[in-house]
Amino acid sequence: MGLLTILKKNRQNEKEMRILMLGLDNAGKTTILKRINGEPIDTISPTLGFNIKTLEHENYKLNIWDVGGQKSIRSYWRNYFEQTDALVWVVDSADRLRLKDCRHELAQLLQEERLAGATLLVFANKQDIAGALSEIEIKNALGLDDIKSHHWAILPCSAVTGNNLLTGMDWVVNDVASRIYMLD
Ligand code: G3D
Ligand code: MG
Secondary structure: OOOHHHHHHHHHHEEEEEEEEEEOOOOHHHHHHHHHHHOOOOOOOOOOOOEEEEEEEEEEEEEEEOOOHHHHHHHEEEEEEOOOOOOEEEOOOOOHHHHHHHHOOOOOOOOOOOOOEEEEEEEEEEOOOOOOOOOOHHHHHOOHHHOOOOOOEEEOOOOOOOOHHHHHHHHHHHHHHHHHOOOO
């Protein structure tokens, strides 16, 4: 392998991002990932382990990890933290009963040392459901304004209509890129 090939290879590697998609079970993580990837979303069952999808976006190779969020398996989330560039926290905006739980789990994650450098995008999902909480209501319920440790943003979205999913991924990619690929 010549030097040029090696340099090229390194350069390609540089263009990878690792994105961790977490949230309570039933938030819509797997549906979002499938929708972004152009797959049908009518046959999705609860995620017991994880799904990983690799997709190209704006010349970056995104490795997106979608990890199951049932209470009994949340302790396994920590196995996926290493080298995470961005955390996408998915919220079921219609699930008022579990907002406290949702806030608590997110707060715990933000204290994790291995996620310290990660960009945070909160997807206020299921906006197509009548009575879903708005972006601002979710922002307040999760106490996002208090977050000083991470770059963060929140976007209302729907995995069913596809609304704002790509806008959200664009923001994530640009935020991570401006942080770690400054020279580009
Ligand atoms: P998870 O991976 O976070 O656990 P899933 O969540 O992707 O498995 O989705 C859980 C349920 O929510 C699924 O319904 C899915 O169709 C639904 N869902 C996901 N996103 C949206 C959305 O934006 N709007 C609406 N209305 N529903 C959504 P089922 O019925 O299969 O359990
Ligand atoms: Mg799932």
